[in-house]
Amino acid sequence: MNTEKSKKLYSEALKFMPGGVNSPVRACRNVGRTPLFIDHAKGSKIYDVDGNEYIDYVCSWGPNILGHSNPEVIEAVKKTCDKGLTFGACHEAEIEIAHLIQKHIHSMEMLRLVNSGTEAVMSAIRAARGYTHRDKIVKFEGCYHGHSDGLLVKAGSGLLTNSIPDSAGVPKSYTDNTLTAVYNDELSVEKLFDEYADDIACVIVEPCAANMGVVPPKEGFLQFLRDITKKNGSLLIFDEVITGFRLSLGGAQQYYGVIPDLTTLGKIVGGGMPLAVYGGKSEVMECVAPLGSVYQAGTLSGNPVAVSAGIATLKALERNENLYSELDKKAKILETAMIKAGLNVNREGSLLTAFFTDKKVIDYNTAQTSDTEKFALFYSYLLENKIYSAPSQFEAMFVSAVHSDKDIEYTCDVISNFKI
């Protein structure tokens, strides 16, 4: 595989950006490689600057559920661009997308459009704190909620109630109010409520974790979170930045039948443009300025171009009645091939991760038992065979509507020849 041009661009990029990248995992350091530079992408394929074609299972880390360069989305964006890129003022499409979102995710009675998942989560938590007049939040080890200060905490075992920031540059005092529990472990949540009940503003969770690799919630876990938050006057926030419009049109909350107070969306909702959303119970959202005293704003929030991509995407998803069952079928075929090849796979709908451990992966600690050197070999093997997947053990593989039977079949063939 010739990647000379990518290598050359990478050495240029290193001069300007830390690690040559604008988001760390793209640097491919975890898998001992250097990044490919992408020229363009279409349907299920992505093309690097050296002209190599790959079947893409990163799908821009989730947004491209319709595949790359969906004609309707591109058309909508182009048409909107002709009318101006940003007004910093109200426009009709904001209402249209709000309608579309609420039609499928009924719990988002009121919502706000923002620019990134990070911003959506940060703002949802601020609203939860403003509404409850409480400071502490509970998050789970291994769940990622963007890179805002208070959420860069995973805490190790033994540090469950004494959160230490994961990142330099985050003062310890910024994470003092972040309590950390163990995913799929009800007892760990109960303990926090026993100690801090009256101080806990919210519990935030990825309803299906996908940032420690895919780790689905065990039966009853989300309902348990629903019950314990309700009982204690705390809010339940589902971070559906990945799962929203991915597990079903109504997101994870519809898929699992558990309804949170607040929801964050990102990735798919913007159809490939920078758009994210937070929202939920009117009573809570009415705390947000200018109605209430929780401040949150944005120069480019509700950007017409981003919103048009989101609308076109959501409409296409709506129209495609069998989409989710087909995604599920395709992902299941991949899962089966991986299992046959001796890999340990977690899958929920069109999200899947192959782990390299004998343990069943149910939380952060079990995910950490995966042999990341073996993962790196698997990653390189796929790439050399023109299959583009996430360069980290702790990410998901995304299946899209346009992965063809042929794509899936080829991928399964490649996987079946993988020897650990």
Ligand SMILES: *Cc1c(COP(=O)(O)O)cnc(C)c1O
């Ligand atoms: C990607 C992601 C985020 C952060 O979104 P950005 O748009 O990258 O800021 C937050 N939460 C979850 C669950 C995510 O997967």
